[in-house]
Amino acid sequence: MEIATWNLNSITVRLPQLLEWLQENKIDVAGLQELKCDTDKFPYDELKAAGYHVAVNGQPTYNGVALVSRSEITDVSYDLPGFEDDEKRVIAGTINGIRVINLYVVNGQDPKSDKYSYKLAWLKALTAYLKTELEAHESVVVLGDFNIAPTDDDVHNPKAWKDRILCTDEERAAFNELLALGLTDGLRIFAEPKGQFTWWDYRSQGFDKNHGIRIDHLLLSPRVSARVMETKVYLNVRANERPSDHAPVSVVLR
DNA sequence: ATGACCGGTTGCACCGGA
Numbered sequence: 001m002e003i004a005t006w007n008l009n010s011i012t013v014r015l016p017q018l019l020e021w022l023q024e025n026k027i028d029v030a031g032l033q034e035l036k037c038d039t040d041k042f043p044y045d046e047l048k049a050a051g052y053h054v055a056v057n058g059q060p061t062y063n064g065v066a067l068v069s070r071s072e073i074t075d076v077s078y079d080l081p082g083f084e085d086d087e088k089r090v091i092a093g094t095i096n097g098i099r100v101i102n103l104y105v106v107n108g109q110d111p112k113s114d115k116y117s118y119k120l121a122w123l124k125a126l127t128a129y130l131k132t133e134l135e136a137h138e139s140v141v142v143l144g145d146f147n148i149a150p151t152d153d154d155v156h157n158p159k160a161w162k163d164r165i166l167c168t169d170e171e172r173a174a175f176n177e178l179l180a181l182g183l184t185d186g187l188r189i190f191a192e193p194k195g196q197f198t199w200w201d202y203r204s205q206g207f208d209k210n211h212g213i214r215i216d217h218l219l220l221s222p223r224v225s226a227r228v229m230e231t232k233v234y235l236n237v238r239a240n241e242r243p244s245d246h247a248p249v250s251v252v253l254r
Numbered sequence: 255a256t257g258a259c260c261g262g263t264t265g266c267a268c269c270g271g272a
Binding site: 009010012013034036060061062107108109115145147164165166199201202203204205206213215242244245 | 257258259260261262263270271272
């Protein structure tokens with residue numbers, strides 16, 4: 001069973017690439033982010049025709065998340081409970097006994113901005129939410145675009161990124177709080193070479209030069225972590241014509 | 255490098271992204 005995450009940066013533009021990637025790789029479950037598409041404008045028919053169940057928390061222009069799955073999705077929930085927020089950044093569902101929680105974490109823009117305070121508050125509410133989810137479910141996968149590069153090894157040029165958004169000590173501490181709930185960073189289960197990234201700037205030939213960062217993650221509860229056989233970063237998808245700036249990332253479970 | 259590139263908008267330059 002393969003569970004993946006991909007920030008599409010517009011499902012309207014990326015739909016053909018999404019369908020091709022799902023089919024070619026027989027992806028079982030995917031959390032999608034940055035749909036930039038309202039819930040009622042989601043391409044339900046195309047995903048259904050490809051053999052997928054879907055659950056959507058959409059928003060026009062910004063944000064928007066969805067789960068797509070070959071198996072049925074039950075107990076779907078939306079947003080962070082008890083957190084006042086108009087932005088559509090969270091959708092969760094249960095698939096084959098696994099609680100899959102799909103996140104599009106706040107970017108934060110700049111450490112001095114209001115958006116940064118919002119990001120830190122959002123992450124605090126997320127931590128509380130995940131704590132209750134982990135108490136309620138043994139098999140949990142928290143995946144998505146976390147907009148945090150957890151360590152300097154996750155950045156092509158740590159000096160240039162030092163204290164910049166996605167790399168501040170506070171954001172990294174918040175990420176470690178998530179791990180401290182008992183979650184494992186899926187892409188770090190096996191020894192990976194340095195320079196394994198998931199996002200590359202469209203500008204300055206970022207992908208060609210592998211000037212990237214690792215900000216898309218799959219965090220796994222122990223029950224799931226023990227099942228991981230393989231992890232994947234779909235560089236070939238990032239190499240497509242008219243790509244998203246993020247590559248799909250996945251774990252394969254036994 | 256206050257840069258670049260991309261998607262979306264009610265647009266015809268901007269904002270946000272990361």
